[in-house]
Amino acid sequence: MDDHWSVAAHRHFKAAGVRQVAYVPDGGLTKLIERCREDNAIETVMCATEEEGIGLAAGAWLGGQKAAVLMQSSGVGNTVNAIASLVTSAQFPFFAIVTMRGQWGEGNPWQVPMGQAVAPVLEAIGVKVFQADTAEDVGAMVEAGLRMAYSGDQAVAVLVSQRVIGSKVWVADKKEGAQ
Amino acid sequence: MTDFVLHRREILATALADRGDALVVTGLGSSTWDLASLGDRPENFYLWGAMGNSAMIGLGLAIAQPERRVVVVTGDGEMLMGLTSFTTIGARRPSNLAICVLDNERYTETGRQPTATGLGTDLAAVAKACGFPKTATIRTEAEAGQLGDLLLRTPGPVMAVAKVVDEQLPMAVPPRDGGYLKTRFRIGLLGEKAATLP
Numbered sequence: 001m002d003d004h005w006s007v008a009a010h011r012h013f014k015a016a017g018v019r020q021v022a023y024v025p026d027g028g029l030t031k032l033i034e035r036c037r038e039d040n041a042i043e044t045v046m047c048a049t050e051e052e053g054i055g056l057a058a059g060a061w062l063g064g065q066k067a068a069v070l071m072q073s074s075g076v077g078n079t080v081n082a083i084a085s086l087v088t089s090a091q092f093p094f095f096a097i098v099t100m101r102g103q104w105g106e107g108n109p110w111q112v113p114m115g116q117a118v119a120p121v122l123e124a125i126g127v128k129v130f131q132a133d134t135a136e137d138v139g140a141m142v143e144a145g146l147r148m149a150y151s152g153d154q155a156v157a158v159l160v161s162q163r164v165i166g167s168k169v170w171v172a173d174k175k176e177g178a179q
Numbered sequence: 180m181t182d183f184v185l186h187r188r189e190i191l192a193t194a195l196a197d198r199g200d201a202l203v204v205t206g207l208g209s210s211t212w213d214l215a216s217l218g219d220r221p222e223n224f225y226l227w228g229a230m231g232n233s234a235m236i237g238l239g240l241a242i243a244q245p246e247r248r249v250v251v252v253t254g255d256g257e258m259l260m261g262l263t264s265f266t267t268i269g270a271r272r273p274s275n276l277a278i279c280v281l282d283n284e285r286y287t288e289t290g291r292q293p294t295a296t297g298l299g300t301d302l303a304a305v306a307k308a309c310g311f312p313k314t315a316t317i318r319t320e321a322e323a324g325q326l327g328d329l330l331l332r333t334p335g336p337v338m339a340v341a342k343v344v345d346e347q348l349p350m351a352v353p354p355r356d357g358g359y360l361k362t363r364f365r366i367g368l369l370g371e372k373a374a375t376l377p
């Protein structure tokens with residue numbers, strides 16, 4: 001049986017009644033995105049930039065549906081005004097999963113500044129941040145986070161540590177797209 | 180300066196006169212005042228901030244409510260900030276979504292500075308290139324007569340850009356408490372029980 005954290009995350013999406021999932025692809029999100037795309041009860045919306053996912057989630061809630069937004073840590077920087085001015089201003093429930101770069105074992109210096117800023121930036125704009133350092137944490141935090149978002153009327157982000165995802169190793173002659 | 184003839188509130192009033200149960204989302208600034216000037220109602224969700232997000236709110240709503248018509252009314256500046264959403268909406272193609280851009284080629288609220296729509300960007304052409312099945316740029320009274328059909332009845336996603344006079348209009352101010360607007364909208368659409376219980 002597949003014990004990847006995405007299995008538990010998807011199961012909790014189903015249990016909580018998540019109907020729309022917005023995403024910008026990230027290597028760390030590949031399995032969860034695939035799982036959601038294969039699920040006919042979930043509408044997946046591929047976004048060109050992470051900010052779009054915030055608007056989509058708010059629109060879904062206005063229409064009576066729960067949403068989740070999936071993004072890489074760099075994408076958090078693209079969402080700041082939408083979260084602050086829409087989610088926080090109008091007190092929308094909100095749930096996101098952020099796969100982290102720029103922390104544990106990062107080999108690309110360009111990922112570090114935004115990765116390090118994710119938690120303080122989200123907290124500064126009113127988002128409750130859960131940091132998952134193990135695969136087991138992710139499932140439990142997705143379950144708790146969805147409840148806090150959609151029963152507790154909060155904005156919640158689960159940050160999936162690079163320790164869980166694994167850091168990319170940069171080799172000069174490695175083919176692009178190889179894992 | 181261009182010689183536009185259409186007045187934003189007049190064409191919007193005519194287009195939405197028979198809106199029925201359509202749900203309407205507005206972009207911040209002039210578009211919010213325009214819709215409020217037609218009368219406040221629970222099926223209106225007005226943005227007072229979050230510039231660039233109106234079209235995606237419309238998409239999330241259109242997916243959640245496939246039997247209802249969803250109309251986004253916004254300005255050229257707000258739409259330019261959300262331009263990437265054209266690609267997302269064009270890829271998903273919800274037939275019940277229409278976007279109306281009231282395009283005066285100005286950032287009206289901040290001092291009427293020119294926008295890119297007066298300097299080369301054709302929003303209807305961009306939408307068409309992103310896969311919107313129906314796009315139109317409206318300049319004349321005769322063309323404005325089709326706006327209601329475009330926004331309320333034409334299979335979407337629709338992008339209707341109306342070139343409008345750059346004019347100073349009295350502010351018509353709707354409620355500005357976002358939590359209130361959100362909950363009122365949900366109660367109107369879903370009923371009080373479904374809207375307020377987990």
